[in-house]
Amino acid sequence: MSRNLSALSGRKGLKKNLFEQMAQISVNDGGSPAEAHLAKLADEFLMGDANTYGSITAYDFMKPENRGKEIYVCNGSACLCAGTQDEVQEKILEHFDAAAIGHMTCLGRCHENSAFSYKNQNYSGNSINQLAEIIKKEKHSKNGRYSVSAARPVLTGDFRSFEAFRTLLEKTLARPSAEILGEIRDSEIRGRGGAGFPMHIKWESCRNEISDEKFIICNADEGDPGAFSDRYLLEEQPLMVLFGMMVAGYCTGANWGVIFIRAEYPEAVEIIQQAIHKLHELNLLGDQILNSEFNFNFKVIKAQGAYICGEETALINAIEGQRPEVRTRPPFPAKQGLFLKPTVVNNVETLAAATWIVQHSGKEYAAMGTEKSRGTKLISLDGLFQKPGIVEVEMGTPLGTVIEEYGGGFRKGVKALHIGGPLGGIVPIEKINSLSIDFESFASQGFLLGHASVVCIPEDFPMIKYLEHLFEFAAFESCGKCFPCRLGTKRAHQMLSGAAHEMKAIDRNLFMDLLSTLQQGSLCAHGGGIPLPARNALQYFNDELSLHFS
Numbered sequence: 001m002s003r004n005l006s007a008l009s010g011r012k013g014l015k016k017n018l019f020e021q022m023a024q025i026s027v028n029d030g031g032s033p034a035e036a037h038l039a040k041l042a043d044e045f046l047m048g049d050a051n052t053y054g055s056i057t058a059y060d061f062m063k064p065e066n067r068g069k070e071i072y073v074c075n076g077s078a079c080l081c082a083g084t085q086d087e088v089q090e091k092i093l094e095h096f097d098a099a100a101i102g103h104m105t106c107l108g109r110c111h112e113n114s115a116f117s118y119k120n121q122n123y124s125g126n127s128i129n130q131l132a133e134i135i136k137k138e139k140h141s142k143n144g145r146y147s148v149s150a151a152r153p154v155l156t157g158d159f160r161s162f163e164a165f166r167t168l169l170e171k172t173l174a175r176p177s178a179e180i181l182g183e184i185r186d187s188e189i190r191g192r193g194g195a196g197f198p199m200h201i202k203w204e205s206c207r208n209e210i211s212d213e214k215f216i217i218c219n220a221d222e223g224d225p226g227a228f229s230d231r232y233l234l235e236e237q238p239l240m241v242l243f244g245m246m247v248a249g250y251c252t253g254a255n256w257g258v259i260f261i262r263a264e265y266p267e268a269v270e271i272i273q274q275a276i277h278k279l280h281e282l283n284l285l286g287d288q289i290l291n292s293e294f295n296f297n298f299k300v301i302k303a304q305g306a307y308i309c310g311e312e313t314a315l316i317n318a319i320e321g322q323r324p325e326v327r328t329r330p331p332f333p334a335k336q337g338l339f340l341k342p343t344v345v346n347n348v349e350t351l352a353a354a355t356w357i358v359q360h361s362g363k364e365y366a367a368m369g370t371e372k373s374r375g376t377k378l379i380s381l382d383g384l385f386q387k388p389g390i391v392e393v394e395m396g397t398p399l400g401t402v403i404e405e406y407g408g409g410f411r412k413g414v415k416a417l418h419i420g421g422p423l424g425g426i427v428p429i430e431k432i433n434s435l436s437i438d439f440e441s442f443a444s445q446g447f448l449l450g451h452a453s454v455v456c457i458p459e460d461f462p463m464i465k466y467l468e469h470l471f472e473f474a475a476f477e478s479c480g481k482c483f484p485c486r487l488g489t490k491r492a493h494q495m496l497s498g499a500a501h502e503m504k505a506i507d508r509n510l511f512m513d514l515l516s517t518l519q520q521g522s523l524c525a526h527g528g529g530i531p532l533p534a535r536n537a538l539q540y541f542n543d544e545l546s547l548h549f550s
């Protein structure tokens with residue numbers, strides 16, 4: 001991160017945003033900005049073209065080598081385990097040159113698989129068999145069907161009318177902001193983006209900063225392959241998410257809500273934009289909302305394809321138009337975030353939950369769940385479940401209940417569950433009954449709840465290939481800022497790839513040493529977290545893996 005570049009980008013701020021400008025010229029120039037256009041932009045922002053070039057080369061949808069891609073195949077973990085993507089690729093090759101086919105990880109269609117993206121629309125399930133009609137525009141994108149079930153609907157409840165939005169906003173603005181913040185404190189909610197950090201501490205810290213400008217950022221860059229619960233909220237509960245952001249603004253004194261949505265979710269971008277447009281029409285945004293002293297506006301930023309932008313400081317760099325590299329902390333974003341101003345970054349689900357907390361009460365929320373993990377949690381079940389989809393359960397619900405009652409069990413033999421995204425743990429099937437859905441249960445057993453996405457690893461899927469896939473992903477998505485991760489993820493991928501395809505034995509001591517270096521030496525949880533699933537796999541699937549290790 002460069003403070004200088006942050007300040008330069010901040011001169012034009014959100015109104016003429018550098019990142020958006022780069023994305024726009026990328027579209028105009030056929031998928032990657034032409035050098036001359038990029039140089040002109042760098043001049044305008046006084047940045048120097050090395051900076052703008054450095055930025056665009058970090059994104060799948062702006063880097064020069066991806067210019068001319070017309071169609072993208074999902075290569076996320078759930079589609080990989082479902083074994084659907086070779087056929088998808090073959091069928092696409094009947095219509096497109098190999099050079100026109102790109103890859104995206106992941107499209108969030110993990111419940112249906114066979115996922116691909118064409119002309120900014122996502123498809124899954126049986127759609128690949130209708131590709132000719134889709135190309136001729138005779139068929140349109142279908143939002144792949146998934147079931148939504150909940151024992152106690154909080155995030156899956158009904159907050160869909162603009163009337164309900166207005167009523168709750170009136171009630172909220174009639175109460176002092178400190179009192180509303182008190183509800184968040186009483187709820188004891190912890191962030192749902194992975195780290196489980198208490199929400200009220202972040203908000204209080206930002207509130208206590210004195211600044212002419214503050215920001216709320218909704219982290220809607222849900223990049224974990226296997227996760228689609230944020231997509232559910234963005235597409236089906238947009239008002240719940242937007243209201244949560246406004247509450248955050250009211251409590252902290254921020255007047256801007258930036259919602260950074262991954263480009264792989266084009267439908268979500270559109271739905272959120274439409275909801276914001278309608279809120280403007282109803283005078284529920286802008287200055288002195290409902291005759292109060294509260295001013296708030298939204299800015300939607302469409303991401304450009306880089307997993308690391310899910311990490312909050314890389315995300316801030318991205319919005320500033322800098323290369324999305326992780327920042328060292330302190331200072332934390334709540335003190336110095338976007339354009340060096342106090343900024344709250346929260347996950348989509350955390351913000352949506354804030355709406356329910358304000359609508360009901362902090363105490364009512366805290367009455368759900370366990371002592372340390374309050375409230376409810378959304379879980380994404382992939383296509384190998386009998387009933388794939390979104391499940392909402394109270395924290396503390398046994399994992400076995402989620403799998404059997406809500407998921408209906410598996411469609412085929414499964415040996416392990418990869419829970420919590422690529423940095424989450426690999427849970428062998430025999431451990432299911434010892435886990436419940438809460439932060440502590442997973443941590444105490446050597447796993448990670450993370451975002452609570454569940455990817456099934458079938459019995460016939462070689463574990464060595466699964467690890468190879470994970471480290472390929474980790475190496476590709478490393479921001480490159482620190483060398484343990486930049487080099488270590490690549491080296492681990494080489495070792496696993498050699499073992500999986502050329503029967504080259506991996507030196508176990510060397511590999512374990514590499515995992516320790518990644519874990520201890522990495523700057524952020526990307527490099528620091530990727531050893532966890534590898535260690536789980538080596539512990540629980542040693543019989544299967546030992547033939548690849550010396």
Ligand SMILES: Cc1cc2nc3c(=O)[nH]c(=O)nc-3n(C[C@H](O)[C@H](O)[C@H](O)COP(=O)(O)O)c2cc1C
Pocket residue numbers: 190191192193194195196197199219220221222223224307308309310311312313345346347348350351524525526
């Ligand atoms: C590699 C990496 C990827 C991440 N991806 C996401 C993500 O997709 N969505 C998210 O909300 N948080 C993600 N996080 C966590 C964020 O850095 C941050 O902790 C979170 O957005 C804070 O929100 P919360 O307090 O509501 O959980 C990621 C972290 C790392 C290290």
Ligand code: SF4
Pocket residue numbers: 308326477478479480481482483485486522523524525526527528
């Ligand atoms: S651990 Fe990886 S992703 Fe995180 S800062 Fe280091 S290089 Fe970047």
